[in-house]
Amino acid sequence: MSIRYALLSLLAREPLSGYDIKQQMNDRFGPFWKVGSNQVYPELAKMEGEGLVKLQGIEQQANRPARKLYEITEAGRDALIQWTLESGELERIRDDFLLKAYNIWLVDPERMIGRLEEIKRQHEERLAAYEKKVAELETMLTTADSRDPIAATISVVEFGIRYERLYMDWCDRLIKKM
Amino acid sequence: MSIRYALLSLLAREPLSGYDIKQQMNDRFGPFWKVGSNQVYPELAKMEGEGLVKLQGIEQQANRPARKLYEITEAGRDALIQWTLESGELERIRDDFLLKAYNIWLVDPERMIGRLEEIKRQHEERLAAYEKKVAELETMLTTADSRDPIAATISVVEFGIRYERLYMDWCDRLIKKM
């Protein structure tokens, strides 16, 4: 039930094809969300049937496969707004490595330190990607308005930046304790 | 493939019944992991077949249903250690509210502030629960040894504490920006 709103969140900003949506999810927001084409295409069709999106037209560029461009409808925007304001239960932090950390007492300290350093490095990479992304987005930001979609994107990526720093810090503390 | 290791992580510390495992997961570690009985019982049976756990015995207390106590085997402990040290891809931060934040530009600021305050309160509750848990665990900690399973549990819960603080802080910043 959530992928639906992920698609709507993107379509609320601009008309897109199924392929575009998949790209934006997996390339730009890979570390946050991911979708497979098996989810995108059927879900778009389903939402079209429910009147949440509609086919804006089929773009046919020379020597290129046809692109089916979808746009959000009034009803789709309303559904998205309602979902955004809806309350729900808090999510779990389901990170496998946290479960692995639960077993540090079992394993060889030397090898665990190696793993922790590797994890830290991976989070450092993500951090760098997020920071680059924010810098890029800030140049696009003309108004300091909270109604600007780019400002919303920056806020989300900033969460990511803080999260990665927290993770790296936690790894450091664990390494010291080993 | 991950629930299996969650069960083994608990069984590596003490023999437990399926019911115990479910309770520990959902009560103590609810915000981190959760399992249903449908996953616990069949998985235990499967792991018994594979020799990762074995039935220690059936505890029959007066006027109580029989409890099937499982203990981890040598092979189970080895599998758990191997998994703990294994590399893998980084997890995604799949939190629905982050996706909702992506749509703040669409919604009424007043109502969004209300939602943000609600979310903050929920995370504050979790934070309090984590802090209580750590205080409780620290009294159980006799040795300052990294080989103590309780120290490992504390480290994981401490991640939770830092995460909840980060989330609350992020909510505050969003509220100010609205």
Next chain:
DNA sequence: GTAGACATGTAACGCGTTACATGATTGT
């Protein structure tokens, strides 16, 4: 007598992941 904890399971459903299928064009 009715609700809730204890205890073990099964059934049904939906979501997400990986892989497959098709087909054109561009670059090496």
Next chain:
DNA sequence: ACAATCATGTAACGCGTTACATGTCTAC
């Protein structure tokens, strides 16, 4: 010739969630 990108889809599988089924005992 071969791989990669663009573009739309389908199939198969596994995991996780909710709900159901069964039965005893304790507390109100």
